[in-house]
Amino acid sequence: MRTIDWIDGAVELVDQTVLPDELVLLRIGTVDGLVDAVRRLAVRGAPALGVAGALGTALAVRDEPDPLAAAARLRAARPTAVNLARGVDEALACLDGGFEAVLGRALRIRDDDIAACLAMGRRGADLVRELTGRDRPRVMTVCNTGGLAAVEYGTALGVVRTLHERGQLARALALETRPLLQGTRLTAWELERMGAPYRLVADSAGPFLLARGHADAVLIGADRIAADGDTANKIGSYALALGARRAGVPFVVVAPESTVDPATPTGAAIEIEERCGEEVLGVRGVRLAPEGARALNPAFDVTPHDLITAIVTERRVIRPERGERP
């Protein structure tokens, strides 16, 4: 199953807001429909957002009176993941060839993502076994970085899947990932489907479970990797990096080359998306906080490169803590 694809002249994508209760495919034929889907996280995950940006640009070129303005709206729908902007930019670079050329570029981005995830899965699985010295490592992860975050297979969770398919996964610990519970709703759903051994844990338990030896490695995805290796990813990643360092456990980022942004010098320059406080004040529409309560809701954080053992891409392994730069 592909999370996002181009089918009969429109974008089709799995609506990630209703999982795990329902598996619904949305068919989206307009740029503004896609902008809405991106904003409300019906489609999410850095690699999938890259494909959404490219396919949406094809919609813009085909249908919109002002394709550049429409593409710009899509490009700005979410700020932190570089892949969305890059998908738009790469598709727009083919504008001179018209709709067919733009769509062709978008479909290549889709196919490249599928191939990249398979390559990251293999390289990441080998690396985790090497770094941990274990034939069957136990790993911890946050958010959803599986097939639902890409077109197929995924990044960090793709490594988990590769380990599992090889019979080399002892257990995965998946953080629930408040406020939107991508771990509980999406990662658990994927792990159930693949039949992998796993447990969910509250986000705040991650660092302590590392201290008590419950995982041999931490695997995360990335929304943007700065030129110095600082990595923006789902809120909670930084806390895991601190816990991994104190516990002496490898902390590994798994992301395609398209997530590396040479134009962003360090993590301090990455814009962190501040989402609506209501996400924190309740759960799936049920209000939990007292009247009058307000929340701060940064959706991402930045892990400094000195806390990152390795970055795995489809082409290479980078070791930021040793001073290597992406």
Place this chain on the structure above:
Amino acid sequence: MRTIDWIDGAVELVDQTVLPDELVLLRIGTVDGLVDAVRRLAVRGAPALGVAGALGTALAVRDEPDPLAAAARLRAARPTAVNLARGVDEALACLDGGFEAVLGRALRIRDDDIAACLAMGRRGADLVRELTGRDRPRVMTVCNTGGLAAVEYGTALGVVRTLHERGQLARALALETRPLLQGTRLTAWELERMGAPYRLVADSAGPFLLARGHADAVLIGADRIAADGDTANKIGSYALALGARRAGVPFVVVAPESTVDPATPTGAAIEIEERCGEEVLGVRGVRLAPEGARALNPAFDVTPHDLITAIVTERRVIRPERGERP
């Protein structure tokens, strides 16, 4: 308002499972009723559990055919907070004087808790201003350590309240505290009632917000402080301690002397309560995870003493990171 008290021959306590939606007083006249209330967290918080243990022992001595067995059931209702066991033990030490003596001891524990919280509030507020060098510090806290966790006023949140009452609180950041959301439900309710400036944040955002300079100090309570200063407290405390250390922000434990347990040599010897995984798989009875999902649910963690800037009690300030022992 007192969170727990002895009224007309029975224990009365605020039912903390239904806040902030409803403020309900439970009247409990049997040891087994109190054991149930303790287990389902109708009464919670280390100091309040100490008073519950002592008052429940009075019930046992008055009504139970085997008071020692009943007191032992209450003593074992939750394992991590030392105060519960200590409250039972101190009340039982007056057993030779009969019910009146046991109840008298329990009421003294209640009164001592009220006085201790006021003293901790003053000492803690002074210390936070001194450690941060700020007249009006911004503080971060986790779980609920306010009046609801004690008889009145509270420990770490009592310091926040003292700062606020003095006009010295710039802002509090309260972690929501998954899975049972004591921050969202209880701490926010208390901060609303006192009119203090605050925001709720997802637990995983705490360390990152410290890295970005959003708080000048972290204040937590404690369920048990080992002889070397290692401190067990609500899950998530350890992640904040790691974040505070990296950010160079003071990390302060506020707890009565009764929380210090000389019989526990280090944090490694503290039993960590493992609660039902269902707490993580849903929110207030609403299931969020897919069918088949299971969870690990440690309710507490241990912060090593080298990460603790200070422990504030009603009598003194201890500096564990400097090698001082409680």
